[in-house]
Amino acid sequence: MHHMHGSDGAPVARSGNTRELPALKILLPQSGSTIGERVAFVFQADDNIAEMTMSSANPSVHLHVAMDETELMPMADQLTQLGDGHYLYVFDLPAKPGRHTIRLYWADPQHHTISETVQTLNVVVKESK
Numbered sequence: 001m002h003h004m005h006g007s008d009g010a011p012v013a014r015s016g017n018t019r020e021l022p023a024l025k026i027l028l029p030q031s032g033s034t035i036g037e038r039v040a041f042v043f044q045a046d047d048n049i050a051e052m053t054m055s056s057a058n059p060s061v062h063l064h065v066a067m068d069e070t071e072l073m074p075m076a077d078q079l080t081q082l083g084d085g086h087y088l089y090v091f092d093l094p095a096k097p098g099r100h101t102i103r104l105y106w107a108d109p110q111h112h113t114i115s116e117t118v119q120t121l122n123v124v125v126k127e128s129k
């Protein structure tokens with residue numbers, strides 16, 4: 001069993017202690033892309049992501065996704081496993097046409113953004129016919 005340092009309930013340090021967190025990387029779409037209203041993206045993270053979502057039996061650091069100001073906490077079953085630590089995430093709701101900023105990051109147990117881990121993707125949603 002792997003134990004985190006610090007006493008129970010202690011917040012994870014928000015700086016200087018992130019090297020143990022798996023690196024996040026958004027692979028597709030490329031930033032600046034024009035995409036359709038059904039927004040999805042492919043990212044790279046940890047192989048064992050179920051332990052790093054709110055699906056975990058003992059959630060601590062976990063995945064957040066944000067579309068503009070709306071923050072979401074994907075559960076493991078909302079992430080399509082593509083192998084080799086790659087995942088597909090599809091937003092439930094279509095996005096309105098125009099520019100949007102998507103962010104992917106780890107959040108601490110209090111749901112605070114671990115700012116060093118934020119990956120940002122800018123897209124332009126085009127109106128569907």
Ligand SMILES: [Cu+2]
Binds near residue numbers: 073107110111
């Ligand atoms: Cu959270």
